[in-house]
Amino acid sequence: MFGWLTQTAALAALNLRSLPRRPGTAAVAMSGIAALTGVFAGVLSMASGFEKTMDGTGRADVALVLRSGSTAELNSRFTGEQADVIRYAPGIARDAEGEPEVSAELFWIVNAVGKSSGTEANVALRGIQPTGYSLRKDYRLAEGREFTPGRFELVVGRGARSQFMGLEPGQTIRFGKTEWLVTGMFETGGSVFESELWCDVNVLQSAYQLGNGFQVVRARVDGADGRLQLEEALGDDQRLSVDVWSEKQFYSDQAEDTASLINNIGLPISILMGIGAVFAALNAMYASIAARARELATLRAVGFGSFPTALATLLESVVLAFLGGVLGCAIAWFALNGFQASTLASSFSQVVFNFAVTPDLLGRGIVAALIVGLVGGIFPAVRAATAQVTSALREL
Amino acid sequence: MARELIRLAEVSKNYRKGRELVRVLEGISLAIEEGDFVGLMGPSGSGKTTLLNLLGGLDKPTSGDVEVDGRNISNLSTGALAKWRASNIGFIFQFYNLLPVLTAARNVGLPLLLTSLSASQRKKHVNTALQLVGLADRAKHYPRELSGGQEQRVAIARAIVSDPPILLCDEPTGDLDRATADEIMSLLQRLNRDYGKTIVMVTHDPRAASFAHRVLHLDKGELGAAPEEIH
Secondary structure, three states, X not given: OXXXXXXXXXXXXXXXXXXXXXXXXXHHHHHHHHHHHHHHHHHHHHHHHHHHHHHOOOOOOEXXXXXXXXXXXXXXXXXXXXXXXXXXXXXXXXXXXXXEOEEEEEEEEEEEEEOOOOOEEEEEEEEEOHHHOOOOOOOEEEEEOOOOOOOOEEEEEHHHHHHEOOOOXXXXXXXXXXXXXXXXXXXXXXXXXXXXXXXXXXXHHHHOOOOOOEOEEEEEEOOOOHHHHHHHHHHHOOOOOEEEEXXXXXXXXXXXXXXXXXXXXXXXXXHHHHHHHHHHHHHHHHHHHHHOHHHHHHHHHHOOOHHHHHHHHHHHHHHHHHHHHHHHHXXXXXXXXOOEEEEEOOOOOEEEEEOOOOHHHHHHHHHHHHHHXXXXXXXXHHHHHHOOHHHHHHOX | OOOEEEEEXXXXXXXXXXXXXXXXXXXXXEEEEOOOEEEEEOOOOOOHHHHHHHHOOOOOOOEEEEEEOOEEOOOOOXXXXXXXXXXXXXXXXXXXOOOOOOOHHHHHHHHHHHOOOOHXXXXXXXXXXXXXOOOHHHOOOOHHHOOHHHHHHHXXXXXXXXXXXXXXXXXXXXXXXXXXXXXXXXXXXHHHHHHOOEEEEEOOOHHHHXXXXXXXXXXXXXXXXXXXXXX
């Protein structure tokens, strides 16, 4: 065992030392694998960034009440009377004045022009009640002021402001027949709410002639079993047919759908690129052993074994792949980590998120690169080990 | 009288080239004693290098036996042959076959990586071998920094560094000018005379062959001269 290990180490060192003599083929293999790793990490970072944004949204102590069977706020609907029934149901926490901590809201879609694309996209315009601010985790007014109830004013999330035109505080923007004044910008710790525009729910009702209707009721629940109490109470009430969600769980479920979609599109691309990278590695390794056929034959004539020769060739391929993988990961990290983008979520509105190139994801990229190196190196390794020494020694 | 070190008995070697069977060697029988210096001459394609490869365990005969120091190497596996070569054979090639990415010392030290010697012991052996070929001062030079004659001397140092009893030389002066070729032949002669190495050398050059104790002629796969050597 000592013998072949020493031989393999010596041969692998020789192979790697000779790499600078073959910069072209080595560079082709490395760049192919770097591209694969970069795309692989890019796709996964998009999905993980989206998931991170969605998972960071919502509080476990906030319940979301939607019409029964609704999977999104957009297709839920309540009358004002029903919203009042929910407001005073048991299980809901009360503030210092004894008022229920509830925000009955509307989730409306408007069109805004993307800054980078120049085309219109769906943006969520959410009508909230005054309690709506405090029900959001990490809510902070970062600039300007909050909207004045009763006026056509709105505050914009940080993500929405950075992605769409006309959303600077102080600017006015027209949605349909109505002109709105942007009064400020808010943050919610990078959650999905930062992709939204918020206004007074009553103003939104009148702007779009929605009567006294709402789509969702948000409520802070009272204690650990508050949501259960609320769910039971609303379930027993004949005037309602609703589902009660944990706000956190609701957004987490929504994240899964879109992240799966991104992965389902991105992974086949990565697999195709992986096949290409395997051929690049194959080509590089065949070129490597062809260029050193006489050297390898000499080493085997001297007494180096076939197995160590194969193993060293495989190691060279894996090292090349590793270097390509590191390069791809570095490119993905510097080019994509924190890069802001938006996509249409299952709420039918654009969700702004940051690509998240995480250490776990980089690790997966490197593993993918190593697999390519291993697969691409197997056949050249077999050829290096089984080539006729006598004929290779005669090659010039 | 010296003992018999190498023995070939009715050795034949055939290759298949498409549908055609090429008979390279036909029923070769030969004995080489320990400390002998044998020149092997013959026209191109006569099978000289093939014979050398069979002696060195780089190839296996189609039929017949190759015995070295009483051991039949014809039936050894590829792995066993590699081990056997490492301790018994030193190869010297026409184009030196040095590894361009290694210094002279590291090239010479390659066969020692197959032994259990420590790094310091290996270094000592390498220095001795380089001194013997007169290149101790070129130890840290790369092949591209050496002349052809110096490269061949490094290759000879590599061949002798693990002290194998047999040196197999394939046209060792074929790429060198007359004066340098004479230097190389003198070196081989000294290794044979002073260190008892048994040498088998393929050559086209009668001047190089004149350094050998005896010369065998191979033509169309058959040994044609020195009938007293044919069993």
